[in-house]
Amino acid sequence: MLKSSQPSIVVGDRIVDLRRELLLDGRGEIVPLRPQAWAVLRLLAQRVGHLVRKDEILDEVWSDCEVTEDSLVQAIGDIREALGDAGRSALRTLPRRGYMLVADGDTIVRSLPSTITASPMPDSPGAPAASSSIPHLSIVVLPFANIGGDLEQEYFVDGVTDSLTTDLSRIAGAFVISRSTAFAFKGKTVDAREIGRELNVRYLLEGSVQRGGNRFRLNVQLTNTETGAQVWAERFDKPAADLLDMQDEIVSRLANSLNAEFIKVEARRAERSSRQDAMDLYFQGRAFQNKGITPAFAARARDFFVRALALDPDNIEAAVAAAAVDVSMGSAIMADDAPAHFRAAEIAVTRLLLRAPNHPRAHMLLGAVQIRTNRAVRGIAECRQALALDRNLAEAHGYIGLGKHALGRVEEVEGHIQEALRLSPRDIRAFLWFMFVGMTKFTINADFEALAWLRRSIEANPNQALSHFHLAGVLAVVGDLTEARSSAEAGLALDPDFTIRRYRINAFFLSDNSGWLARRDQFYEGMHLAGVPEG
Structure with missing residues (x-):
């Protein structure tokens, strides 16, 4: 018998054990849940029947790192899946406001007495091991090394590290360790695997800047913290005219390159996984989208996104990507009735923006549809809104160019x-x-x-x-x-x-x-x- 200072919560056949910080099924076995998803569930369970605002959850759960609202949406999806059948009705979304575990109607949400019988603690003999699954796109950007020690260059180097930390957090589903934590490693020799275990991240990004004469070289590499293997590297050679003016361009290029690389790496990882979750399927779908625009690739991509949404109906990224398939099919004229694809995409994206009003790609796709359906002025405005939310969204500039083409402003x-x-x-x-x-x-x-x-x-x-x-x-x-x-x-x-x-x-x-x-x-x-x- 365990004494608990907080009541445990029963949701259907699941027990949210607040004292031991575990989610248990009807047999008392641990239901795996990622650390951030558990932290969100704990917060909601502590306030059953009350709205918990999105900003409160983000401040509480991700206080030491910079993430977008997409990370919260992914965590909510993980929780619903872990809660089973009751999760879809017990965990409610209040659009634009927040989330609530409810205890009314026919939903089974109730508190257990403070004294409960439960299975052994996970560190006791014979207990099932709790999952320590690392988030898919979890990364720490270590302070770049300033080779040469020039003070002016030091400001540039730290600025690149700082801006890159912020810009990577805009990548869909990314979990990025905060600047303050990352800078604790400045100037230290680090082991990628140890940092991965300590910070619970899958990737480590590090780099160096070296100046020679009127040019400088920036080297950057991405390391898998689970294996210690380097999975990507890039080098920039630039004239050293004004380093600070070049900072935004370099950060944007790095962020865009890493976004594409993450999709490839995570898709390959997902192919090897015996138990694929919604994000695994999402990355495989994105990998097919990135191959090109053909009926075969579109069909394969759509299939992965449909399967991802079947596992997690709240997966915003899979829903946005599915809408992008319709935009591509209509734009590439892969069907006789292209307008039908644009209508489907517009309906889907409009609904998504009610749930995630600040999603850059959703705004961009709405703009693309409007440009393609003779509403180019409105479409260009949507693409500019997307860029206001994510300055690195190069594709939005491309669609603005298409909008000017449609309007006859060819110059x-x-x-x-x-x-x-x-x-x-x-x-x-x-x-x-x-x-x-x-x-x-x-x-x-x-x-x-x-x-x-x-x-x-x-x-x-x-x-x-x-x-x-x-x-x-x-x-x-x-x-x-x-x-x-x-x-x-x-x-x-x-x-x-x-x-x-x-x-x-x-x-x-x-x-x-x-x-x-x-x-x-x-x-x-x-x-x-x-x-x-x-x-």
Whole structure:
């Protein structure tokens, strides 16, 4: 018999044991729950029947690190799954306000007496081991080393570390150790595995800055704390003109590169996992999204997101990513009824923004839909809102460029694409940005510049059927039918059902672009000559 100063809470067939800080099932066995998810559950259990505001939970549970609201949403999803059938009704979401464990209606939530019978403590003989699962995207950014000791450079080095800590916390689902904790390791020799165990993080990011003459070099590497293996490295060589002015650009490039790398690493990890959770499925879906835009990749990505949402209906990131599949299918004209995909995406994203009003990618996707459905001015405004929430969201600059293309403000398009490339020069979505500029050049009769940009799009990612069809059409217009037919064949290998008819009925979003209206019949004839089916 155990004495408890706090009552334990029963939720369906689960026991929230507040004294021992354990979640138990009906047989008294421990139900695994990540440390942050347990901390949220404990806070809600201590205040059964009362609203606990989001900011209160974030301040209480993540007081020593910087995270976005997405981390809280993920924790809530983990709790609902761990609570079983009763969790969906017992744990309520109050949109824009917070969460509550309820004790009314037909929900079974009640307190146990202060004296309860329970299974042995986890450190006693024969007790089941509690899970110490490390959060997926948990990372500490160690203070970068200043090689040479120059004081001006020291400010820059610390600034990069500080800003990178903040910017990585904007990555979906990221758990980033706070600057104050990380700086306790400044100047010390560290062991990645020990830091991982001490801080309960999966990744360690460290780097160094060295100045030589009028240039400086920044080296950075990402280490897996579980294995001690280096999983990614990057190097910047820059003129040492004004280090502080370059800080934002370097941090943005690092944050965007790491975001893409995290998806690859976590997707590979998930493939090896025998028990995949919702985030494992989410990362595998994102990995297929990042491969390119084809019907096959879209179908595989959607399947992973649907499975993730079946496990965790509150997984905001999986829901946003699923909406992105519809945006891609409509934008790449992979179906006869592209507007249906845009409608589905807009409905989904609008609902998501009621739950997570400050989600940058959700705002960006809403903007993309509006741009693609002849509401470019509103779409551009949504993309700017996304950038206000996440300054590193290079893809939003790309969509603003597309919006200017749709409005016929073609002289502004390339500048927005260059800004996207400044923030993320090797971005996985850059192939789309190159295509946007290529078609803009075509509308102003700069055909050979258009060809250069469209070829660049295909070089960046050949798994985008629409880029091949665009290249085929422009090549035919300039008279190169041999390469045009080859490009059309490459596009049809990726999207065998594509037709000129489908393109015609779904290219309505450029109705304000007078240059496109003047040249579209030439383009359609070019695709026909290249061998794209009329349909």
